[in-house]
Amino acid sequence: MLKNYTAKHTKIESGYMGQLVEWPEVITEGKSLEECREMLKDALREMILAYRQQEKEIPVGGTYRTIAHRGIKCL
Secondary structure, three states: OOOOEEEEEEEEOOEEEEEEOOOOOOEEEEOOHHHHHHHHHHHHHHHHHHHHHOOOOOOOOOOOOOOEEOOEEEO
16 A cells, blocks of 8 residues: 655755655655655665564554655655
8 A cells, every 4th residue: 555755855065855754764865856855765665674574563654735756745
């Protein structure tokens, strides 16, 4: 089942930092906004795999207006 998460992007000196609002442990950086979005998707995939391996419950996505970009909502 596809879950939607809200991504918060912040401009930083080296480019952009991205973090999922509902799952703050999913955080990354990229030189451009597009790179940051791609890196955030990769970080989400890796975190889901890690949680499944550890049999942890995967956080539920947000209940925000849907503007999803392949499973990650962009503010």
